[in-house]
Ligand SMILES: Nc1ncnc2c1ncn2[C@@H]1O[C@H](COP(=O)(O)OP(=O)(O)O)[C@@H](O)[C@H]1O
């Protein structure tokens with residue numbers, strides 16, 4: 358019987374100020390795959406997947422299943438589970454609302470979509486923890502992928518692995534995700550590195566339902582890799598303590614009703630990544646320091662979203678004033694923006710269609 362299913366993965370905002378590589382928030386923009394696996398007579402010649410794509414990134418995303426990030430991740434999951442190739446005549450339509458390279462977790466969503474696709478195509482029934490292991494072999498910071506998979510406001514850490522497991526987990530991404538040749542058939546020779554078990558661990562924090570996220574999205578891309586290259590490799594104790602103090606308070610403060618702007622605004626400050634990224638994002642220090650709960654009633658706190666360039670303002674009201682004043686500051690620096698008010702949503706959903 359022909360199988361049809363959809364996979365819907367949310368956008369995410371990582372860090373939320375002091376929680377660099379630790380916390381993530383799932384947001385109401387989605388990457389949605391609609392998948393069909395036709396039932397075919399046994400003697401039908403093999404045909405590789407056909408991908409169509411609409412929405413954000415449509416002009417740049419590869420439609421070759423052996424080059425596309427999502428399908429390469431799916432094939433990696435299948436191959437680690439002894440299934441060497443995609444089902445024949447597979448069709449996938451991807452519709453994407455998450456802008457590329459803006460700090461809203463587009464690559465994390467593509468990776469989670471791929472892990473869930475592999476899990477469905479192979480009927481693997483992997484538990485959430487194992488799905489996360491696969492995602493963490495590809496995207497090494499857990500904040501985006503964990504929030505995209507399980508949803509909500511999430512904190513995660515990577516387990517320290519023993520020597521053998523760390524070696525397996527430190528395989529270069531090019532080996533985890535080789536660009537398999539489309540005509541190579543079932544016997545590619547290369548054995549994929551199977552992830553160690555239990556790489557990532559997470560907990561979901563509470564979230565006060567009245568808090569929404571205003572995403573202020575500059576009209577330029579900044580790759581996460583570039584925005585990580587500018588970070589130092591060591592920090593002063595003073596700066597680490599500054600962030601730890603704020604993160605500890607923030608994870609509970611965002612669950613309280615009514616939320617306290619006096620507590621949250623200060624708790625969303627950061628000294629680990631934002632100061633080093635300001636050279637890549639004109640207007641970043643001005644937007645985060647000029648828009649405050651005193652000047653903008655309803656604002657709780659403001660930070661860089663993920664690696665940027667998007668700015669995330671958490672607020673209970675006054676969304677338009679926050680975003681339009683951020684627009685003025687960015688415009689003064691020659692940067693145009695778009696903005697959206699987003700909800701905090703649940704995690705990825707796989708739905709079988711009849
Ligand atoms: N839906 C998708 N399908 C395929 N590739 C994607 C998809 N979404 C993102 N990517 C890849 O991820 C890149 C962006 O990743 P990254 O620099 O980490 O930024 P961010 O995750 O903040 O949007 C894109 O340029 C593209 O190569």
Ligand SMILES: N[C@@H](CCOP(=O)(O)O)C(=O)O
Pocket residue numbers: 369370371372377378379459460461462463464465498500501581584585630662663664665
């Ligand atoms: N902790 C990471 C988060 C990157 O998120 P993205 O949405 O920009 O990919 C970082 O700050 O580098």
